[in-house]
Amino acid sequence: MDNQIKLRSGVTIKRTDAEEIIKNKYLTRHVMSKMHLMPTGDPVAFDVAPDGNIIYYFDPTKVTEAPPETWYFPNAKRETMTLPSGSIIERMSVKNAAARGYYPADKLQRMNYETVEEPVAYTYKADKSVLYFYDKKTAKRLPLMCVECGKQIRYRRKLCVDCYERELDLRRREGDAHRSAYYGMDRARVLFFDLELTGFYDHDEILSITIVDGFGNFIMDTLVRPVSTKSWKKTEEIHKITPEMVKDAPVLEELKPRLKEIFADADNVIAYGVSTDYSHIKHIYDDAAEREEFHKKIRCCANEFVRYTHEHLPEQIHASLTDAMSCFGIEWEGVAHSSIADTLGCRKVWEVLFPNYYCN
Ligand SMILES: [Zn+2]
DSSP: OOSEEEOTTSOEEEEOOHHHHHHHTOEEHHHHHHTTEEESSOOSEEEEOTTSOEEEEEOTTSEEEOOGGGTSOTTSOOOEEEOTTSOEEEEOOHHHHHHTTEEOHHHHHHTTEEOOBOOSEEEEOTTSOEEEEEEGGGSEEOOOBOTTTSSSBOOBTTBOHHHHHHHHHHHHHHHHHHHHSOOOBOGGGEEEEEEEESSSSTTOOEEEEEEEETTOOEEEEEEOOOSSOOOOHHHHHHHOOOHHHHTTSOOHHHHHHHHHHHHHTOSEEEESSHHHHHHHHGGGOOSHHHHHHHHTTEEEHHHHHHHHHHHHOTTOOOOOHHHHHHHTTOOOOSSTTSHHHHHHHHHHHHHHHOTTOBOO
16 A cells, blocks of 8 residues: 555545644544534545555544534434444435435446545445445546556557557558559649638638649749738738739639639649638639539648658647648748748648659
C-alpha cells in the first residue's frame, strides 16, 4: 500500500499515524456517525486497518449534521451492524444510499471504480443476504481499458499502446498503398487551382484565379473584379490584392466560358482545402448536373495531407498549406498566400504525396 492516495477530486492525501490523529482531532466515519455527523469535504488523511481496508480521517471542522431523513423520525428504529473492524454501519434503502453517494461494489465497478474502504452502510437483498454500500467519494477511480482488447490501459483513440500500434500500422499500410499507387494521369489533364476572395463566406467574391496543369504550365492566372464588394480590408492583408489592382480586371461572368472549357478538358481538379474554393467556383455552372460533373473531378490536397499525418506523423496537429509545405521541405514560389504561390505549393505537396500519379 502506498503512503499516499489520490482522491477523485485530484487531491492527494497522506497516510497518518496515531500521534497525528490525536493532535489534529481527526474523525473517522464511524465516530462521526455515532455523533450524527457527516463530512462536508474529502478525507484529509488515511490509515490502513489490519484487515487491509482503508480508514479515512476527516477534518473535525468540516462536518455537518447527518442527512435529515435519519432525523425526521427520531423514534424510528435504526438498524445497525458491526463490522469486523468495530465500525458500526447503518441499514438504509438503496435509494437513500444512492442519495448520499453510496453504492454496492458491483455498481461502482460498472462505473469504473474500485472500493478500497470498508462499507459505509448496508441493506438486505430479497434473498436475505447482505448488500453492502461503499462511498463513491473514497472509491478508487480505475484507469479506462482498451476498447479493442479490454486488457490494457488506454493510450490513444481509446486503444492500448499495442492495439493502437497495430491499428496504426494497418491504416498506414493502406494509406501508403493509396499514395504510392500508379494513377496513370495525364499531366496536361490534371489541374491545380486556387482562388483569393474578398472574405471568408459564401457571399464573398472571387478576386483572383490561378490554374496550373501537371507540367506547371499556367492555364489561367487572372485578377477578377468583384461585382458587389467595394473593399476587403481583412483579406487584403493576407493576399495583398487591392481594389485599385482589380479595377480593370474582368468580372467572373466574362471568365465563365473559358473556365468551363478549361475544366471540361480536365480529369482531376485539385486544390488545398477545396471546399471553400468549390463553393465559389461552382457559380460558373448554372445547372446542378454540370456542377455534379465538375464536383466528381475535384480532389482535396489538404484531406490527403491530413490522412498522411494521421498515419505517419500523429504529433502533427496543424495542416495548413504552409504546414504541409514545411513538412516536406517545399519553399514558397512568389508571394505566400497569393493564388499563384498557393497553387504551385499545392501542386508540389500533391506530387510528394502521390509520386506515381502521372503517366508522363
Ligand atoms: Zn488493446
